Amino acid sequence: MSRPDRVIPIHPAPAPPSVVADALMREIAAALSRYAQDGQPHVIDLSAMPLSEDDTQRLDEQLGTGEVAIEIRSLLYTRVEETRYAGVWRVRHEDPDGSMRGEQIEITDIPEIVRASAADIGRSVQRLCADRAEEDA
Amino acid sequence: MKEETGDETVLDVLERRGLTRRAFLQVCAAVTSALALSPAEAARITQVLASKPRPTVIYLSYQECTGCLESLTRSFSPGIASLIFNDISLAFNDTLQAAAGEAAEEAKDSAMKKAWGKYVLIVDGAVPLAENGAYCTVAGRSAVSDLRHAASGAAAVVAVGTCASFGGLPYAAPNPTGAVPVSEIVRDRPIINVSGCPPIAEVITGVIIYYTTFGLPALDRLHRPMSFYGNSIHDRCYRRPFYDRGMFAKTFDDEGARQGWCLYELGCKGPVTHNACPTMKWNGGTSYPIESGHPCLGCSEPDFWDKGGFYRPLSVPTGHWSRAGVMGAAAAAGVVAGLGAAVAARVRQDRTHKPDAGGDTNQKTPKS
Ligand code: SF4
Numbered sequence: 001m002s003r004p005d006r007v008i009p010i011h012p013a014p015a016p017p018s019v020v021a022d023a024l025m026r027e028i029a030a031a032l033s034r035y036a037q038d039g040q041p042h043v044i045d046l047s048a049m050p051l052s053e054d055d056t057q058r059l060d061e062q063l064g065t066g067e068v069a070i071e072i073r074s075l076l077y078t079r080v081e082e083t084r085y086a087g088v089w090r091v092r093h094e095d096p097d098g099s100m101r102g103e104q105i106e107i108t109d110i111p112e113i114v115r116a117s118a119a120d121i122g123r124s125v126q127r128l129c130a131d132r133a134e135e136d137a
Numbered sequence: 138m139k140e141e142t143g144d145e146t147v148l149d150v151l152e153r154r155g156l157t158r159r160a161f162l163q164v165c166a167a168v169t170s171a172l173a174l175s176p177a178e179a180a181r182i183t184q185v186l187a188s189k190p191r192p193t194v195i196y197l198s199y200q201e202c203t204g205c206l207e208s209l210t211r212s213f214s215p216g217i218a219s220l221i222f223n224d225i226s227l228a229f230n231d232t233l234q235a236a237a238g239e240a241a242e243e244a245k246d247s248a249m250k251k252a253w254g255k256y257v258l259i260v261d262g263a264v265p266l267a268e269n270g271a272y273c274t275v276a277g278r279s280a281v282s283d284l285r286h287a288a289s290g291a292a293a294v295v296a297v298g299t300c301a302s303f304g305g306l307p308y309a310a311p312n313p314t315g316a317v318p319v320s321e322i323v324r325d326r327p328i329i330n331v332s333g334c335p336p337i338a339e340v341i342t343g344v345i346i347y348y349t350t351f352g353l354p355a356l357d358r359l360h361r362p363m364s365f366y367g368n369s370i371h372d373r374c375y376r377r378p379f380y381d382r383g384m385f386a387k388t389f390d391d392e393g394a395r396q397g398w399c400l401y402e403l404g405c406k407g408p409v410t411h412n413a414c415p416t417m418k419w420n421g422g423t424s425y426p427i428e429s430g431h432p433c434l435g436c437s438e439p440d441f442w443d444k445g446g447f448y449r450p451l452s453v454p455t456g457h458w459s460r461a462g463v464m465g466a467a468a469a470a471g472v473v474a475g476l477g478a479a480v481a482a483r484v485r486q487d488r489t490h491k492p493d494a495g496g497d498t499n500q501k502t503p504k505s
Contacts, residue, residue, distance in 0.1 A: 045179050047170035075151075075160035076167065093166050099421070101163075102170030113166075117158035 020051055021058040024105075028063075031107040032087055041108035063088065063105075070114055076101055080111055144190035161187070168350075172343050173364070178351060185350045192349030193252035194259060195245070196230040197287055199280040200273045200307045200316055201262030205298040206232055208335035209342070226349070228252065231275075242276050249290050257348060258291035260284065260319050263300040263307040267315030281322060288323040293348060295329045296320070297341055302330035302361075303439035310443055320360070327353055330360040334436035337417050340365045359439070361411065370407035370433050373415035376400065389430070400427060404448040406435030 024044065031042035051059070066082030077094045089111050093101040106112075116124075145153075148161050165186055169179045198206070210233070227233075228248040236244050249256065262280075265272035270279030288294055296319040299305040307316035320328050331344050344362050347354050354362040371377065379385070379399040386393035387402055399405070410433055414425035427433055432448070435441040 043179070045166075045169050045174070045176065048173045048175070048179070072159055072163075074163055075156055076163040078159075078163060091166070093163055093170075102166040104166060113159050113162045119152070120157045120159075 018052045018055050020049060021055040024059060025062055028088060028105060035087060035107050044105040046103040046105065072113060078113060080114055146187055146189060147191050148187040150191060168346060171339065172347055192226045193228045193256040194226040194345060195228055195248055195256050196259040198232060199262035199264050201298065201300050203232060205261045205335040208338045253290040255292050257345060258287055258294045259297050260294060260301045261297045263304050263316035263318060264322055265314035265316045272314040284322055288326055291326055293327040294319060294323050295331060295344060297331050298336060299332045299334045299436060302332040306442055328360055329362060332361060332437040333412060337413060337419065339417055340413055365413045366411040370410045370412060370415055374407055374427060376427060394430065400432040402450050403432045404450055405432035407433040408451060410435040410438050412437040
């Protein structure tokens with residue numbers, strides 16, 4: 001969002017080595033083993049975290065990419081990606097103009113947003129029947 | 138603006154528009170992110186937005202310049218927060234609506250009646266009391282009586298902008314219209330002050346969405362939400378390392394200014410100003426005044442217009458040291474340098490700006 005090219009260059013004090021990425025990895029590991037035992041899913045919202053560039057990079061490296069990537073084109077554009085660890089997903093939401101609107105790490109078999117909801121399936125049944133009736137007429 | 142239906146939830150509205158539950162979950166995620174919700178709140182957001190009736194928002198403007206509404210509606214990238222605000226919640230705003238005259242007054246009355254006792258009232262602008270309120274009237278009614286009436290049907294009042302929060306420019310000495318902030322008129326409703334001249338668009342929408350999902354946010358002593366006004370500009374300023382080392386720009390075109398040094402000596406009010414500018418920034422996250430090379434004017438604080446000049450350094454170390462606990466000797470050096478610098482700069486300024494000093498030193502506004 002911010003545009004580093006417009007910032008007047010300054011020389012800030014060196015930042016202390018960040019520990020957020022490590023703490024996150026520990027939380028993910030704990031949540032995954034809980035999920036393996038009792039099936040309780042867990043969501044971590046990254047937007048509320050003070051992630052430095054260094055943290056983000058470390059997180060990307062450690063989580064890696066897995067076998068599944070899903071695109072959701074609804075009100076926003078959402079990309080759901082499995083990480084190298086089965087059961088750990090990254091979910092990123094973007095505006096049509098490409099700006100980031102939120103990012104979560106989900107610990108579950110399949111993120112909630114991917115599923116078709118019962119209500120949506122119900123409406124599809126109606127629509128599909130109506131379309132069929134129109135065809136037949 | 139919202140369509141006329143009863144107690145719909147945000148989920149209902151999206152469904153009525155043919156969007157799926159996925160869109161709803163995207164909205165929830167975006168709201169969580171925009172408001173930087175705690176994990177506990179984030180876990181509840183889906184349930185709240187699916188079950189709580191969507192908020193009705195009524196927006197009234199009095200003695201103001203419409204800059205706040207400009208900030209709100211011209212926010213660079215409208216985003217989900219304003220979608221909820223503009224498309225789903227806003228029931229009345231006299232500046233944005235197409236209707237005028239009696240039709241507009243009727244729309245206002247019916248919007249209020251429909252949600253009487255439940256709506257969120259946004260007030261933009263100060264309220265003049267002199268001459269029986271004759272300085273600001275709408276449809277033959279004075280702002281003060283209009284506000285009293287509207288507030289009596291509101292669940293809460295959000296004062297948007299420094300005029301509504303603290304009186305703003307109309308309140309500046311000598312205050313010819315007898316302007317007062319909303320809090321002087323409305324005494325029996327919760328008031329949330331969203332100050333700033335104007336406030337950051339995302340802060341306005343964020344506060345409203347927070348209120349309508351979770352209720353009253355934690356407020357500071359000036360009734361501003363802590364989540365956006367909890368830190369001073371100085372606390373989060375990227376030029377802070379220069380302040381701490383006593384490196385100050387002395388004019389707008391010297392080497393220090395070019396190198397991006399601290400703007401304290403040029404009158405920066407960052408140390409005594411609470412707002413989210415350094416983190417949320419302006420114009421879709423582009424920058425904020427200090428990043429553009431200009432000292433902070435302190436526009437989200439009471440009486441910022443009457444503090445003796447925007448380019449005059451703060452005269453004393455601020456006494457506001459929220460990071461004091463973590464700052465060591467370097468910080469102490471910063472305080473000393475800051476104080477010395479302030480004195481030096483004032484001497485220099487007095488020498489150069491003697492003739493027009495009167496413009497800067499208005500008498501204090503009478504306080505009630
Ligand atoms: S005085 Fe102003 S420019 Fe200097 S560090 Fe504080 S907020 Fe930033």
